[in-house]
Amino acid sequence: MSDALRQFKSEIFQGLANPTRIAIVELLREGELPAGKLIDKLGIEQANASQHLAVLRAKQIVVSRKVGNQVYYSIRDRALIEVLDILRRYFYAQLNTTVTMLKEAARETPKSRLVTRR
Amino acid sequence: MSDALRQFKSEIFQGLANPTRIAIVELLREGELPAGKLIDKLGIEQANASQHLAVLRAKQIVVSRKVGNQVYYSIRDRALIEVLDILRRYFYAQLNTTVTMLKEAARETPKSRLVTRR
DNA sequence: CCACTATATTCGTTATTTCGAATATACTAA
DNA sequence: TTAGTATATTCGAAATAACGAATATAGTGG
Numbered sequence: 001m002s003d004a005l006r007q008f009k010s011e012i013f014q015g016l017a018n019p020t021r022i023a024i025v026e027l028l029r030e031g032e033l034p035a036g037k038l039i040d041k042l043g044i045e046q047a048n049a050s051q052h053l054a055v056l057r058a059k060q061i062v063v064s065r066k067v068g069n070q071v072y073y074s075i076r077d078r079a080l081i082e083v084l085d086i087l088r089r090y091f092y093a094q095l096n097t098t099v100t101m102l103k104e105a106a107r108e109t110p111k112s113r114l115v116t117r118r
Numbered sequence: 119m120s121d122a123l124r125q126f127k128s129e130i131f132q133g134l135a136n137p138t139r140i141a142i143v144e145l146l147r148e149g150e151l152p153a154g155k156l157i158d159k160l161g162i163e164q165a166n167a168s169q170h171l172a173v174l175r176a177k178q179i180v181v182s183r184k185v186g187n188q189v190y191y192s193i194r195d196r197a198l199i200e201v202l203d204i205l206r207r208y209f210y211a212q213l214n215t216t217v218t219m220l221k222e223a224a225r226e227t228p229k230s231r232l233v234t235r236r
Numbered sequence: 237c238c239a240c241t242a243t244a245t246t247c248g249t250t251a252t253t254t255c256g257a258a259t260a261t262a263c264t265a266a
Numbered sequence: 267t268t269a270g271t272a273t274a275t276t277c278g279a280a281a282t283a284a285c286g287a288a289t290a291t292a293g294t295g296g
Contacts, residue, residue, distance in 0.1 A: 154241095154242065154243080164243075168243060169245085171244090172244075187241060189244090
């Protein structure tokens with residue numbers, strides 16, 4: 001695969017590599033919202049929200065349009081929602097795996113060993 | 119959605135937010151490889167590759183198993199490959215959009231204006 | 237034991253990200 | 267014009283990431 005494509009992918013990931021920005025994308029899942037609404041729901045500083053929105057714009061994850069005084073944001077491509085959905089499933093799959101492993105470990109290992117081991 | 123899930127997602131994205139690490143994941147797409155093979159194909163410093171592998175392990179993106187002298191890496195969950203595929207399609211979709219927009223702009227705007235604008 | 241190979245970790249440096257505070261810009265309404 | 271609201275940008279500090287050089291660890295075969 002080309003370097004350009006790898007670069008592009010890593011920039012998308014970088015754009016989403018922050019819990020606040022994920023929250024923003026998820027708030028936009030149902031459609032566009034003005035920046036002010038986002039700030040209210042996120043409960044963070046206005047400047048900070050605006051900075052995160054700038055990152056999302058720079059990485060082409062969202063687009064904005066101005067309406068009078070306000071700026072409406074929306075997700076540029078539904079593919080990104082799909083990505084988040086995949087990761088949600090992935091998260092729960094991993095959770096199950098972890099829990100299963102813990103249960104097995106508990107069954108196989110006498111309690112006394114659990115305490116003193118290593 | 120829960121904070122924990124958002125945190126988890128952002129950590130996955132952080133894990134993939136680097137072209138070298140994307141290259142690693144793509145090299146592992148067809149199955150496991152020992153670290154040495156990865157280093158050869160990536161053409162980077164051994165220490166650097168090992169550091170990136172440590173990040174991928176920490177974010178639970180890959181798993182490793184030791185066989186004698188070597189450490190074999192593989193992708194923990196195919197879902198991540200799916201994510202990369204979605205982004206590949208997304209990349210080309212965006213490319214098309216951009217090209218189309220450039221073409222339209224060129225048609226609508228006389229050449230003289232393209233030079234002097236702003 | 238020693239020497240060798242494969243991989244990981246630590247360290248120091250430089251670059252990037254994140255945040256809040258302050259400031260700037262753009263729009264509306266009077 | 268001025269005042270007010272919505273949003274963006276700049277600045278400086280603290281935290282985090284990335285890299286190569288050096289070193290450490292674990293495994294294999296004499």
